[in-house]
Amino acid sequence: MASAHPDLVCQDLTKDFDAFRAVDHVSFEVPQGSFFSILGPSGCGKTTLLRMIAGFQSPTGGDLRIKGKSMIGVPPNRRPVSMVFQHLALFPTMNIGDNVGFGLRQRGLAKAEIKTRVGEVLERVGLPGVSARRVDQLSGGQKQRVAIARCMVLEPDLLLLDEPLGALDLKLREHMKVELKSLQAAFNTTFVYITHDQSEALVMSDNIAVMNKGRFEQIGPPHAVYHAPDTPFVAGFVGEANKINATITAINGQMMTLATAGAEVKVQRAGADLAIGQDxxxxxRPEAIELLAADPGDALNVCRGVVDTVLFNGANSSVTIRDDRGGLLKVALPQTGSFASLRKGDTVFTRWQPDQARCYPATKG
Incomplete structure (x- = not known):
């Protein structure tokens, strides 16, 4: 069970490269024994942030503490941290046992102790008896576990993972999401995980920090980040979403009336910074939209439309509906039920509840 005491605290952490600010006053805490993901697009600063935690880069400003001790000026080899890279960096000329025990040999431990600890950690990652095998004799998933074993044998306070699943094929990536979460729980070690893949972050994390242009836009558990995004960027980046431009025409308590292109919709108010007349x-979300065969009459947020595309996607189909105003709505449709055989050109009605939408002040671009 995760402790309330943080293993990692970053306070106003900043990194400048000449005139470019890669990390901009980032502050957060990671509790002991938790799985913390930093999610964001390429170039947002997440790898720079991870490299500062590891000690490979020095911050321009702010503080970084591990187990309550400031790491500013502490070299990488003196930090209680291990790191798994995307390409794993296993030594092809060494067998598995030597790969896993490399760090222990660097620390000068006795051969007998190294052998014992290597055997124990390989068993914990589900690879008993493979010490004598070569790296090229292992599958992609087994190599991932060897890379983690090589880090965990050093008993770090933090394990940093820089997009470690990026080089794997889709099926193996899906499998390794579950594996990584299980290994983190088994070792009860704090994981800080970098990814641009939202599904990885949502499946594995206790908390997610969504990063954009050097800043954290939201930190929270996966359910909150997905269902209650704080900003338009988070709403658009985490999961799929339909975006509708509108103007507020009335506010009645927690309910707002919006004018869209040729129609009126009702949305639950989620912020105090919204006012009548505001764009x-x-x-x-596509899964928040319900399809109906007929107009229900007086229901809120109902619109007639025609099926534009149907894309089969395994358990679901992604259906695009072109409404009477020419707008497009993407709908997630299960493969069972009355609409399972929906085809291009079919007429349907869409409906969604006011509390299913998130509304934000319009931004340029």
Missing amino acids: VQVFL
């Missing part, structure tokens, strides 16, 4: 953006 807004509404974000609506």
Whole structure:
């Protein structure tokens, strides 16, 4: 069970490269024994942040503490941290046992102790008896576990993972998400995980920090980040979302009336910074939209439309509906039920509830 005491604290951490600010006053805490993911697009600063935690780069400003001790000026080899890279960096000329025990040999431990600890950690990652095998004799998933074993045998306070699943094929990536979460729980070690893949972060994390242009836009558990995004960027980046441009025409308590292109919709108010006459953006998840065969009459947020595309996607189909105003709505449709055989050109009605949408002040661009 995760402790309330943080293993990692970053306070106003900043990194400048000449005139470019890669990390901009980032502050956060990671509790002991938790799985913390930093999610963001390429170039947002997440790898730079991880490299500062590891000690490979020095911050321009701010503080970074591990187990309550400041790491500013402490070299990488003196930090209680291990790191797994995307390409794993296993030594092809060494067998598995020598790969895993490399760090222990660097520390000068006796051969007998190294052998014992290597055997124990390989068993814990589900690879008993493979010490004598070569790296090229292992599958991609087994190599991942060897890379983690090589780090965990050093008993670090933090394990940093820089997009370690990026080089794997889709099926193996899906499998390794579950494996990594299980290994983190088994070792009860704090994981700080860097990824641009939202599904990885949502499946594995206790908390996710969504990063954009050097800043954290939201930190929270996966359910909150997905269902209650704080900003338009988070709403658009984490999961799929329909974006509807609108203007607020009335506010009645927690309910707002919005004018869209040729129609009126109702949305639950989620922020105090919204006012009548203001241009807004509404974000609506595809799975929040219901399909109906007929107009229900007086229901809220109902619109007639025609099926534009149907894309089969395994358990679901992604259906695009072109409404009477020419707008497009993407709908997630299960493969069972009355609409399982939906085809291009079919007429349907869409409906969604006011509390299913998120509304934000409109932003340029």
